[in-house]
Amino acid sequence: MAIIERPAPGTTVPALTPAAPAITPSRTYGALRRPVATTGWKSWLFTVDHKKLGLMYGATALFFFIVGGLEAVLIRLQLAAPDGKVLNADLYNQMFTMHATTMVFLFVMPMAAGFANYFVPLQIGARDVAFPRINAFGFWCLLAGGIVVNLAWFLGGAADGGWFMYAPNSGPVFSPSKGVDFWTLGLQIAGIASLTGAINLIVTVLNMRAPGMTLMKMPVFTWMITVVQFLLLFAVPVITVALFLLTFQRSFGAQFFDVAAGADPLLWQHLFWIFGHPEVYILILPSFGIISEVLPVFSRKPLFGYPFVVFSGAAIGFVGWGVWAHHMFASGLGPVSVAVFSLATMAIAVPTGVKIINWTLTMWGGKLVFTTAMKFAIGLVVLFTIGGLSGVTHSVAPSDTQQTDTYYIVAHFHYVLFGGAIFGIFSGFYYWWPKMFGKMLNERLGSWNFWLMVIGMNMTFGPMHILGLQGQPRRMYVWTEARAGEGFFNLGFWNLIASIGSLILTVGIGLFLINVVVTARSKVRAPLDPWNARSLEWMTSNPPKEHNFDSIPHVHHLDEFFHRKYEEDPTTHSMREVASAEDVLAELERNADQHIHMPSPSYWPLVLACGMPFVALGVIYSIPVAIAGGLIMLYALYGWALEPSTAPESDFDAPSSNGHAVGASHG
Amino acid sequence: MNHRSSNETPAVGRLSVARVKARRFGQCALVATGAIALLGSCATNAPQDTWQPKGPNAKMIDDLQQPVFAVAGIIGIIVSVAVAYVIWRYKDRGQPIPEQTHGKPALEITLTVIPALILAVVGVFTFRVIFDLARTDDTQLVINVTGQQWWWEYDYPVQNEWGITQPIISSGQLVMPAGTKVLLRETSRDVIHSYWIPALNGKRDAVPGRIHTLRLEADEPGIYAGQCTEFCGLSHANMRMEAVALSKEDFARWIANQQAAYQAPAEGTLAKEGEAVFLNQCVRCHQVDGLKRPDGTLAIAAPDENVWSGAAPNLTKLMTRNTFAGAMFDLLRDACRDDVWKADSAEFGVKYLAGVDEACLNVNDLRAWLRNAPEVKPMYANPALLTETNGKYRGMPNLGLSESDIDKLVAYLLTLK
Amino acid sequence: MVMTATQAQSATGSVAVSTSPLGAVARWVTLADHVRIGMSLALGAALWLAIAAVVGVVLGVERFDVGASVVNADAHIQLFSVHQFALVFGVAAPLMLGIALWSVPSQLHASNISLPRLAAFGWWAWLAGSITVLVSYLGNGGPGGGSERYVETYLLGLGLVMLGLVALAISLATTVLTRRNGLPLSAISLGAFSAVVGALGMVLTLPVAIGTIVYLWVDYTNARVAFGGAGLIDSWLGWTMREPQTLLYVAPALGVLGDAAVRTAKSRQPLRGVMLTAMGIAATVILSSVTQQAHVFTVGTSPSETLASFVPYALFNVVPLLAPVVVILLSLLALKAGTPSLSGAFVAAFLGVGMIFTGLVGSAAMHLDVLDLVGTVFGEAALVYVVYGAVLASIGAVALHAGAVTGKALPDLPVTLLALLGVAATVLASLPHYIAGLLDQPRAAAVGYDDSGIVGIANIATSLGHALMLLVLIAFIGLFVSSRRSAAIADRYRVEASA
Amino acid sequence: MFKVGSKLFLGLTGFAALTLVAYLIFVERLALGGVALSVVFAVLVGLSAVIIMINDGDSEVQPRDVSLVRASMWPLVTVVGFVLLILGLVVAQVYFIFGIVVVLAALTEWLVQAWSESASDDAAHNESARRRLLHPIEFPVIATLGLGVIIFAFSRIMLAISKSAGAVAFIVLSSLVLLVGAIVALRPALKSALVSGICVAGAVGIVVGGIAGQGAGLRTELAEAAAEGHFLHRECGEEKSKYFDKKAMKTISLRTNPVAIVELRGGVLSAIMTGFNEPQKIVSVPRGNPVTFIFRNFDDAERRMVASLGTAMAAGAETSTEKEGHSDSNETCTQLIPQGAEQALTVTYAKPSIAQEDPLTLTVPGVTGQAIEVVVP
Structure with a gap:
């Protein structure tokens, strides 16, 4: 990694007086000198700072959350009444495809990546991730991938084969619009983001923990993120291969899924679900991590059974690989496969159950403070339990052949992903907002936000259990009165309730956005330790300085920060406060490190990522464009590889006369 | 619950009052945990209800899923109640910061083993049903089913014991004799479809290039509705099917009519x-x-x-x-x-x-x-x-x-x- | 601006200073300094001059007797064509550009030319292009060739030659315009000035020719539907190889004479501005030769008709004469004003410009309707006058600048003698054809005329002239090489050059 | 304001204008000459403006003497590119494309070199700037070219030598690579010149071998198979090629879920189908659908299965026969397979049986009286 030395703020370092030759570096390298802006758009565009990248991940994800949410609302409006006329068949198919794609690949995954990026280095006491430029590259890939996938809306229609994109329906004959091409290529690009991010975070966690922080003293959030990164590391290549094959089938006449040429369409399903099922845990585990941080803080108790939670997370990670075919119980795998995967699926319910038990027991005997973050965390525990239990009913394969591809499944995974993943993410928003922005989200609005979301979510997805059990299949652009059943409480009624619920949910999420705006305009600064928190990320300023910690703390406890603030009375075993958060921080600042090495910004991640959409568009429309994009990428790749590992002073014009501006911007 | 359903062999039979109650309870308990308290109004006789088996295959599934749903519902209620209790009991009322306990391994192991045991029991029964539903050796009538966008084709291979001496080809409605073990040989001409008559059995995908089998058997003559459940393109929502069960005599009549020669309309009409x-x-x-x-x-x-x-x-x-x-x-x-x-x-x-x-x-x-x-x-x-x-x-x-x-x-x- | 040792070394023009043969080759293929480029061009031109002279000899012999033929009669048209190409694009243009590039920096006190790599590109392009053209002739190409593929090769090779010349001309013009070290344009040496005039002329006219070549090539690759084929190449591109366009190529010769006169007379150049203006006007007028028309003066039936015929004739044939006339007269004036001590350089330059003048006069005469010379061998003679005149002027230029450029001066007497011999060769190679032209011997043909009497003798005389020119060339190269080996350092020229 | 040079150029411009006017009046309008003179006039106007603007070049500050131009091979390479262009225009397009690539590459290198050399006054620094800009292009391009040549040459070698020799060559070569790698790894102090020398020698060896291989041509069986068209999997008549791999099953996935498994056992042909408890003599297949039969030969002779596609087939589209079958005939078949082997055959019947004059059958040549009837409803 390119590392330049920058003076720490507060320390007096003599002004940089390089005995430089009479060179004007900006002339030397022209546009190729390294970027150094610390403010303005350039400081974001070329940054390699994990916190800035984390925020950019978050902002991007939030944008796509809104996009995906609007798609969902359109779907519900179409299905509110029989023979809906809001969307036509084609548009509806695009809508549900893109809703799932957006929510999975462009909201939950990047949002988790955002949290991970921001908080994993902080939680392990590191100053940045292991590969800052790769980190930046990952973000730009995600953005490029998201743009490519959604570009199809404007260029002849989005992908319309469902997010599972089963072959051969996704082939060129059955999906003749370009939407699927944009989808496959966009997701391949976004997949690069996941893969690079995974490698980066794994190396960061394994190598860059603060002294004293053994693996079993690592915060659970970091643990869960680590498990997720391993899942990503193995899952993403699988889907990438599948997408690659599909791209070749569509754009270059390959026959991987062409039955007449001897192919088996089930190959796609296996590839997709070998990725797809671990993907479920990729989506949910970060939220498990978040509430495993939130629940102890607001229960004023450590996480109950920390090793159990950690190992159950790891166990989920392992067993998650052996259950993919439970998505294919109806595909005709043969009884032996079905039986094996049925059992494996039941097995994975056990570690999941362990987590719920531990969260409940964490709260048991605690001193519960019902902040919005805590409300969302408790909401997750309950709602995810429902989703998990309906999941167990699916593990019974014969039963699954009745309920799969009905609304019962839709209800199940929305309880898991909305009630689980999204509630965890919202819990994270409210919990970490003061850390990220130095301002607290409004708790009053937060409460409204929570309750509207809980009500809306249950109204939307609760009735879907009934719809599914009563035999309404999913992915239908219309449902017909003829099969809705009799009586007042027929499927029409429940469809209407679900649609109304989706609107309530929309209002709830809208309140969050309003809350963000209100908070941003408020002038009130958050206190240093608003929640009486327990882990390392709170042992720095709000928001953290560019170099995170003035001095790297030595870790002795799982909840290091808490134990620096509180001591146990040896006789009564009660906790008493011995230091305030400000005291702890001041202590760190007193021992500030003299020389802090921070990575230099770089153009190459952005340039490299920018080449990819051109390759994608080129594959779709014209190969020369792809070649041009490839050349851009090749150039960026080598430019990156050949970029001096240590940015020499001559590489950029000093940002200010005394060279202090870089380090002092956050001071 | 478990013990009751396990004692019942999957067989043709009328619903007992007790089993109706059990089913209602299972279904509604789950819905209740979904925060919808409209307990009495769950069932509305939808034609594709997955809880109203009309044949032995569907009944096997139903007998398996009822206890599972019930158990799931009960566990859901237990967890919800526990959380509610904790919220009420340990709310911050100014009590001191509690002792920083890190867990009780014995308790946790116990609470891990219990669900594992429950699932193991479920697993045994699941296993049996899976293999029973996959049998193809007791077939009495074979019907080829071919899916395409967006309709189903049925063809009846030559089977002299049923009077089928030349292939019959039909679409839209699957006509089959009631009380007979029918085996569908499914395939597809284009994309993957899924054949599903909820009252008679679970669904089975029709995959191009492959022959998948699905057992169907209706207890009584009647029409049983179904729907393609694997997304198959533009008009997926409009790809429906109906299984028509006829008594064996009626079925023979149907067969005879299907094989009858073409009657050209009279001149001048x-x-x-x-x-x-x-x-x-x-x-x-x-x-x-x-x-x-x-x-x-x-x-x-x-x-x-x-x-x-x-x-x-x-x-x-x-x-x-x-x-x-x-x-x-x-x-x-x-x-x-x-x-x-x-x-x-x-x-x-x-x-x-x-x-x-x-x-x-x-x-x-x-x-x-x-x-x-x-x-x-x-x-x-x-x-x-x-x-x-x-x-x-x-x-x-x-x-x-x-x-x-x-x-x-x-x-x-x-x-x- | 302090030069470090590294920089000084890199100024010598090679990455690694190596004395091995491989190093020499590496230095040569990566050349980027004016001396090497100029000399390469001059040597290339010398090779082409040898070809031209040999072809001239063959043609003279061939035309001695209409009935007999030493070479295949089918190749005649090719031979005439290759002779013309060799004289113009093989010799005149690259020779003058090369000599100018070689000498101009020293006249401007600049260390190198501008855009040296462009000049290097020009040299390589000219070399590759002229070889391509030669190959095309060998493969029955050329403007009248029978092999379509080689005709295309000829066109494209010619284009590459012109591209190279344009590149060289741009480099030369830019050098003079931007590297004057504070000298105003009016104060630079006449050599430099004439070089920029000629270079600008080429920059402005040759692209037109390149465009025409593209046009013709498209015609050729599309079954000749656009212009109808082979015979027309000459009529579309011929102007680039005839007077007065050739005066643009040889314009630097005029400056050589001016500079040589001043140095010989050890005086200031009188009426310098007049000379500059005359060169400029002549060049500007010549630029219009892209009209591709022979402007023949015909006395019309009415005065207005006569005037309409005369004005373009005068513009394109008479006005260009201004330049050599003014230069010659003012050079003589300078001699008169100063204290001359005749040098070889002056003699060669003076005689060379004289020959050019003779050629231009011939060209002007040819376009008088009354003389009825269009289409006769008269035109060939005019071209030989101009080109050989340029060769003589180049000899003068080398003699004039050798001291300043290489530090080794050429001995005066041999140069003078060679100049005189050269004049003899030139006159012998061309004057007989003036006469034969007046006697209606057709141009570019070895048949169709009466070879009895003076015409036959005239033709064989031209063979002698070309042969003699070949000798002069060899002798001069020998002289130049031997002078480089001598120890004498031309201090005198150094001092004067920097004065 | 106006110095001599400016005056001169202004005068020239004026004269050019006059010439143009005179030409237009006296010679002809709208001719090429008029256009040319207009261009001359315009260019002179531009040049005059430049001369006036730069104050006749008589400025106080001299332009920096950039005579320190380093040697460059790019002008020559550019010209080589142009020659290739000419060659391409005259001879073959491939040279033209190559020429364009060479010209563009050379111009790029040239431009960047020129830019970098005037970037600063420190030559070393300039060189590093150039490297930073161009190495990202040069390295991959050169590496790709080099690897491409090596791979191509190696493939020529492997195609030329016999199968067993190919294996030996592969083993020897990989052992050599391993050996050299091991030596380098064990002796890190080895001179880099030596290592690169070994690599270059190896590369040159492969290239030379490749050239030799190209000269030698394909090895016998490949040449035979190519001549017999076996790369197209054509074999339905009586021909028996020893160059064919008879145990190939095309793909694994074909084994799963065939419409029927056709067995030849003891001279009896029977179809085994899921759902039917007894072997069948009639197979019902959907129309217009690619269906796969698997043929298993338990006979001790080499056998093949032939599927007759009916008369209506002959007029049908060729897409309806399996790709490896003869599209111009109304039957398709498996390869001849030995005892115990099996082969898949994928067939599409476009027309119903009632449209056929003769029954659609699966038969085995040489086994009389045995046929499976295929019914297409």
Whole structure:
């Protein structure tokens, strides 16, 4: 990694007086000198700072959350009444495809990546991730991938084969619009983001923990993120291969899924679900991590059974690989496969159950403070339990052949992903907002936000259990009165309730956005330790300085920060406060490190990522464009590889006369 | 719960009162945990209800899923209550910061083992049902089922024991004898579809290039609704099917009628003119077995030249079916339809075998379909957009028939029974 | 601006200073300094001059006797064509550009030319192009060739030659315009000035020719539907190889004479501005030769008709004469004003410009309708006068600048003698054809005329002239090489050059 | 304001204008000459403006003496590119494309070199700037070219030598690579010149071998198979090629879920189908659908299965026969397979059985009286 030395703020370092030759570096390298802006758009565009990248991940994800949410609302409006006329068949198919794609690949995954990026280095006491430029590259890939996938809306229609994109329906004959091409290529690009991010975070966690922080003293959030990164590391290549094959089938006449040429369409399903099922845990585990941080803080108790939670997370990670075919119980795998995967699926319910038990027991005997973050965390525990239990009913394969591809499944995974993943993410928003922005989200609005979301979510997805059990299949652009059943409480009624619920949910999420705006305009600064928190990320300023910690703390406890603030009375075993958060921080600042090495910004991640959409568009429309994009990428790749590992002073014009501006911007 | 369902072998039988209650409880308990407290109004007799088995295969599934749902519901309630209790009990009322306990391994192991044991029990029963449902060695009747966008084709291979001496081909409605172990050999001509008659069995995907089997058996004569459940493109929502169970005698009658020779309409009738229109327009794709051209040669449809899947529904005995266009529309008008659907099992066979006559014909939908098929059912039939399929349709194109042609065609189609 | 040792070394023009043969090759293929480029061009031109002279000899012999033929009669048209190409694009243009590039920096006190790599590109392009053209002739190409593929090769090779010349001319013009070290344009040496005039003329006219070549090539690759084929190449591109366009190529010769006169007379150049203006006007007028028309003066039936015929004739044939006339007269004036001590350089330059003048006069005469010379061998003679005159002037230029450029001066007497011999060769190679032209011997043909009497003798005389020119060339190269080996350092020229 | 040079150029411009006017009046309008003179006039106007603007070049500050131009091979390479262009225009397009690539590459290198050399006054620094800009292009391009040549040459070697020799060559070569790698790894102090020398020698060896291989041509069986068209999997008549791999099953996935498994056992042909408890003599297959039969030969002779596609097939589209079958005949077949082997055959029947004059059958040549009837409803 390119590392330049920058003076720490507060320390007096003599002004940089390089005995430089009479060179004007900006002339030397022209546009190729390294970027150094610390403010303005350039400081974001070329940054390699994990916190800035984390925020950019978050902002991007939030944008796509809104996009995906609007798609969902359109779907519900179409299905509110029989023979809906809001969307036509084609548009509806695009809508549900893109809703799932957006929510999975462009909201939950990047949002988790955002949290991970921001908080994993902080939680392990590191100053940045292991590969800052790769980190930046990952973000730009995600953005490029998201743009490519959604570009199809404007260029002849989005992908319309469902997010599972089963072959051969996704082939060129059955999906003749370009939407699927944009989808496959966009997701391949976004997949690069996941893969690079995974490698980066794994190396960061394994190598860059603060002294004293053994693996079993690592915060659970970091643990869960680590498990997720391993899942990503193995899952993403699988889907990438599948997408690659599909791209070749569509754009270059390959026959991987062409039955007449001897192919088996089930190959796609296996590839997709070998990725797809671990993907479920990729989506949910970060939220498990978040509430495993939130629940102890607001229960004023450590996480109950920390090793159990950690190992159950790891166990989920392992067993998650052996259950993919439970998505294919109806595909005709043969009884032996079905039986094996049925059992494996039941097995994975056990570690999941362990987590719920531990969260409940964490709260048991605690001193519960019902902040919005805590409300969302408790909401997750309950709602995810429902989703998990309906999941167990699916593990019974014969039963699954009745309920799969009905609304019962839709209800199940929305309880898991909305009630689980999204509630965890919202819990994270409210919990970490003061850390990220130095301002607290409004708790009053937060409460409204929570309750509207809980009500809306249950109204939307609760009735879907009934719809599914009563035999309404999913992915239908219309449902017909003829099969809705009799009586007042027929499927029409429940469809209407679900649609109304989706609107309530929309209002709830809208309140969050309003809350963000209100908070941003408020002038009130958050206190240093608003929640009486327990882990390392709170042992720095709000928001953290560019170099995170003035001095790297030595870790002795799982909840290091808490134990620096509180001591146990040896006789009564009660906790008493011995230091305030400000005291702890001041202590760190007193021992500030003299020389802090921070990575230099770089153009190459952005340039490299920018080449990819051109390759994608080129594959779709014209190969020369792809070649041009490839050349851009090749150039960026080598430019990156050949970029001096240590940015020499001559590489950029000093940002200010005394060279202090870089380090002092956050001071 | 477990013990009760495990004692019952999956067999044909009427629902006992106790089992009805158990099922209601399981279903509603789950819904209750979904925060919807409308306990009494869950079941509304939807035609595709997955909880109302009408045959032994579906019943096997049902017997398995009821206890599972019940257990799941109970656990859900326990967790919810526990959380509610914790919220109420340990709310911050100014109590001191509690002791920083890190867990009780014994408790946790116990709480891990209990669900594991429950699941192990469930697993044993699941195993048995999986293998029972996969049996193919006790088949009494084989029917080939082929899915395509967006309708199902049924063909009955030659099986002399059922009087099938020449292949029968049909679509829209699967006609089968009640109380008989029927095995579907499913495949597909284009994309993956999924065959699902909830009252008779779970679903099974129809995958191109593969032959998948699905056991069906209906206890009683009747019509059982189903729907394609694997997303199969534009008109997936409109790809429905109906399984018609007839008594064995009625089924034999049906077989005989299906194999009966083609009866050309009488000269000079409107239907005869309709036959000419059919020969002119429809026979390019739709086969009517025995139909002859004016020159005396057999009219052989060549859908492979016009339709991507290479097949269009065979219309030989169209009016013996109650539906058309992939079961999207009924051939019977509403009153007549209800008459058939709601007939009790004893009368059902007679009513069904009566077929469709002019009085009962759902003329509006049929005419709309003939007028412009892609308008009433979304299909890939826009000639400008067919480059990927070498100009071949997926679905039926707009034929641009005149109203008088449609009159003639309807008259002709009414003779196909 | 302090030069470090590294920089000084890199100024010598090679990455690694190596004495191995491989190093020499590496230095040569990566050349980027004016001395090497100029000398390469001059040597290349010398090779082409040898070819031209040999062809001239063959043609003279061939035309001695209409009936007999020493070479295949089918190749005649090719031979005439290759002779013309060799004289113009093989010799005149690259020779003058090369000599100018070689000498101009020293006249401007600049260390190198501008855009040296462009000049290097020009040299390589000219070399590759002229070889391509030669190959095309060998493969029955050329403007009248029978092999379509080689005709295309000829066109494209010619285009590459012109591209190279344009590149060289751009480099030369830019050097003079931007590297004057504070000298105003009016104060630079006449050599430099004439070089920029000629270079600008080429920059402005040759692209037109390149465009025409593209046009013709398209015609050729499309079954000749656009212009109708082979015979027309000459009529579309011929102007680039005839007077007065050739005066643009040889314009630097005029400056050589001016500079040589000043140095010989050890005086200031009188009426310098007049000379500059005359060169400029002449060049500007010549630029219009892209009209591709021979402007023949015909006395019309009415005065206005006569005037309409005369004005373009005068513009394109008479006005260009201004330049050599003014230069010659003012050079003589300078001699008169100063204290001359005749040098070889002056003699060669003076005689060379005289020959050019003779050629131009011949060209002007040819376009008088009354003389009825268009289409006769008269035109060939005019071209030989101009080109050989340029060769003589180049000898003068080398003699004049050798001291400043290489530090080794050429001995005066041999140069003078060679100049005189050169004049003899030139006159012998061309004057007989003036006469034969007046006697109606047709141009570019070895048949169709009466070879009895003076015409036959005239033709064989031209053979002698070309042969003699070949000798002069060899002798001068020998002289130049031997002078480089001598130890004498031309201090005198150094001092004067920097004065 | 106006110095001599400016005056001169202004005068020239004026004269050019006059010439143009005179030409237009006296010679002809709208001719090429008029256009040319207009261009001359315009260019002179531009040049005059430049001369006036730069104050006749008589400025106080001299332009920096950039005579320190380093040697460059790019002008020559550019010209080579142009020659290739000419060659391409005259001879073959491939040279033209290559020429364009060479010209563009050379111009790029040239431009960047020129830019970098004037970037600063420190030559070393300039060189590093150039490297930073161009190495990202040069390295991959050169590496790709180099690897491409090596791979191509190696493939020529492998195609030329016999199968067993190919294996030996592969083993020897990989052992050598391993050996050299091991030596380098064990002796890190090895001179880099030596290592690169070994690599270059190896590369040159492969290239030379490749050239030799190209000269030698394909090895016998490949040449035979190519001549017999076996790369197209054509074999339905009586021909028996020893160059064919008879045990190939095309793909694994074909084994799963065939419509029927056709067995030849003891001279009896029977179809085994899921759902039917007894072997069948009639197979019902859907129309217009690619269906797969698997043929298993338990006979001790080499056998093949032939599927007759019916008369209506002959007029049908060729897409309806399996790709490896003869599209111009109305039957398709498996390869001849030995005892115990099995082969898949994928067939599409476009027309129903009733459209056929003769029954659609699956038969085995040489086994009389045995046929499976295929019914297409």
